[in-house]
Amino acid sequence: MTTEEKIKVWDIAIRTFHWSLVVLYVVSYLTGEDESELHNYAGYAVLALIAFRIVWGVIGTRHARFTDFIYGPKKTLEYARSFLTRQPAHYLGHNPLGGYMAVALLITLFITCWSGVEYIGSKGQGPLATDTGVVISVARADGDEHEEHAEGDEFWEEIHEVFANLTLFLVILHIAGVIAASLVHRENLAKAMVTGYKKQGPG
Numbered sequence: 001m002t003t004e005e006k007i008k009v010w011d012i013a014i015r016t017f018h019w020s021l022v023v024l025y026v027v028s029y030l031t032g033e034d035e036s037e038l039h040n041y042a043g044y045a046v047l048a049l050i051a052f053r054i055v056w057g058v059i060g061t062r063h064a065r066f067t068d069f070i071y072g073p074k075k076t077l078e079y080a081r082s083f084l085t086r087q088p089a090h091y092l093g094h095n096p097l098g099g100y101m102a103v104a105l106l107i108t109l110f111i112t113c114w115s116g117v118e119y120i121g122s123k124g125q126g127p128l129a130t131d132t133g134v135v136i137s138v139a140r141a142d143g144d145e146h147e148e149h150a151e152g153d154e155f156w157e158e159i160h161e162v163f164a165n166l167t168l169f170l171v172i173l174h175i176a177g178v179i180a181a182s183l184v185h186r187e188n189l190a191k192a193m194v195t196g197y198k199k200q201g202p203g
């Protein structure tokens with residue numbers, strides 16, 4: 001087998017997961033300020049994707065499994081050092097840094113979505129709606145009464161905003177990492193996430 005031979009690395013589930021996540025993340029981020037139904041539904045869909053990814057990380061194909069790309073500190077440091085040399089270690093699945101980035105993204109995305117659900121729950125909406133978020137009657141100066149939703153819990157609102165932005169920061173690092181690794185290994189990794197195929201040998 002030559003080192004240029006292509007080998008299937010990312011199965012169809014991982015590729016569909018990845019590009020759906022990209023679209024839903026962008027939609028969620030851009031609709032955050034609107035507090036729209038679209039924002040909430042895109043967020044629920046992200047939660048469903050994360051749940052799927054966790055299951056697939058246990059029972060999925062070889063390179064989809066967490067055990068395939070979670071390395072100890074020694075291997076991770078070795079890889080980080082070799083990344084700066086002309087002969088970086090080559091991994092067929094995620095390299096150790098890419099693996100930790102995948103996990104970090106899944107965790108921060110989960111906290112973003114969870115805090116969003118908790119926040120609307122504190123306003124009496126969504127699956128975690130609580131009694132404290134009941135609609136309250138407000139007497140206006142003109143004597144008319146109208147109904148308003150109680151203020152949501154500021155704690156969850158703050159967590160939501162912080163984690164939405166922390167995820168954005170990780171996404172930027174992630175894309176920078178993909179570009180850097182693509183250059184170092186002389187292989188278009190974004191294309192591999194579309195076709196599923198990567199080069200067999202060291203790049």
Ligand code: HEM
Binds near residue numbers: 160
């Ligand atoms: C990947 C998923 C998500 C991302 C990236 C995201 C991102 C954002 C952003 C950037 C904001 C604006 C924050 C601000 O500047 O105040 C926001 C607000 C909000 N999000 Fe999300 N969100 C996500 C998921 C969810 C989910 C699952 C829910 C609930 C079902 C939700 C409910 C809300 C609400 C109610 C607000 C308005 C908060 C406020 O009044 O400041 N979000 N979101």
Ligand code: HEM
Binds near residue numbers: 174178189193
């Ligand atoms: C256009 C922008 C993006 C490109 C080109 C891109 C590209 C890639 C590539 C090439 C990989 C595989 C890395 C490797 O070879 O080890 C990957 C993995 C991953 N990316 Fe992205 N990505 C983008 C945006 C995003 C965004 C916005 C998110 C999340 C909000 C994200 C989350 C992930 C996750 C969780 C993985 C791990 C995949 C898995 O094992 O399931 N990516 N990405």
